Amino acid sequence: MTRSEPEASWAAAPLTGPAAPCWVNLLTRDLDAAQRFYGAVLGWTFRPGRLGQEFAVARRDDVPVAGIVAVASAYRVAVAWIPYFAVEDADVASARIRERSGTVAVGPLSLGKGRGALAADRDGAVFGIWERTEASTSPPSPAGHSHAWLRLRTRNAFDAAIFYGEVLDWADGSPGSCEVAYVRDEVIVRCAGRPLARISSGAVESAPDPMVRPHWQMQFPVSDVERTVACAVEHGGALVERRPVQHGSEATLCDPDGGLFTVTDVRTPDVLED
Template sequence: MFGAPCWVSLMARDLEASQRFYGAVAGWTFRPARLGSAFSVAVLDGVPVAGIGALAGDLAVAVAWTPYFAVDDVDVAAARIRERVGTVAVGPVSFPGGGRAALVADPDGAVFGIWQGPVSAGWRVGRGSSPAWLELRTRNAFDAALFYGEVLEWATGRAGCCEVSYEEEQVVLRQGGEPVARLDSGPVEVGAYTPHTRPRWHVHFRVPELDPAVEAALDLGGRTVSVVTSDGRERSIMLRDPDGALFTLTERIGEAGEEGAD
């Protein structure tokens, strides 16, 4: 697998506080990660969902959810990012178990990660306990698709590559024919302070029932950023956790949402 999302991770300040919040909101339990005491892995129904690393303060970076994309060679991918006016902020660095990673940003400043190495069995956006959806909110989705396509080898014709299509005014990334991410053009500002207006990758997590999850988030210091919206198939709301990390919760509606469920 290459070019596809392979993990999401929260860069947090306080590991225990983040675990309490997301455990109550999303029903996750946690186990230690192999990366050290500052890291844990969120688990739902016995399947790894996401990572939390309490390194935001040490690395002087914003508290945020970050998607990682699989690459064959992290050094080659990092070089492609630099050549295309992106930024390599951290790494590439090696991790236990043979993996190598880098924390990077596209030319508009949207942060993401690249990962070379084994990936969690059963983890795939849109399936089971994995995140429901990834979304890039950027100035120009077509320009972004060119950048990511060249860096991550999307739509190259190489066997196993992700495909890209234009659907309903969005660039859609597909893995094995199934949608895993959207690239949206919208009202964002490069360098803007407000998290809503900065180009960014955004993670959508599915919950069984939206209203109790939102209530739990508010009780533990989270804040709503949007009203609840519905497209007839899903109800969704954007929130910030107590440290300010943005994410969306989404709930399937009735039988329409059961199609394609694992």
């Protein structure tokens, strides 16, 4: 399965309930090159993963924050950042994905301390699901700090919210489940009271530009966007788009292998709702 094992909570408070985003993976071609690039640009350190020499776990302040998996060439998949969502039962969630015209490409498979699957929604945005079967031994993130948050650029935000809501039990009222709110033209997903994912309309499924096609976008907070952009370019990356946002700025970058990600100096997604 093209992934490393989720090892850490997504943000400040452990998000152990169903539907919460719980991990991100980079599928890439060259593990050493990816570690050099993200180590320089985002200040991450790395440890070997437990699943073989193609896997590494990125850490920040000694807390696991992401997986890097060098399998894009072997499995003929696109280089991409992929989010994973916690589910209570990977088989049930996989069945729901298929029933709603999504695709389950890999899994569910048993790996490490859980079971997971790699999937795509009905508009083609790739994501994963993860069912933990053993307790985590990883430390939580420092209080008040988020290592990343998510944005889904899709054809229709409201249709996508229904799809993910039905697959992941968003807003079902169960303890620990996520809540969904409609703010202007976007959908905001809150977990443990904090907004961690935004869903925006306007993507075009057939667009040749991967920035325009439906996709999950990883947004990593940094202290200085301009300096991070310069560092990325210096280490072989490229600036795709830079834009001001409310309360700060953000830039979408392309790593040397083609992986797209966004950096922002907005320290918490809460202010994006203002």
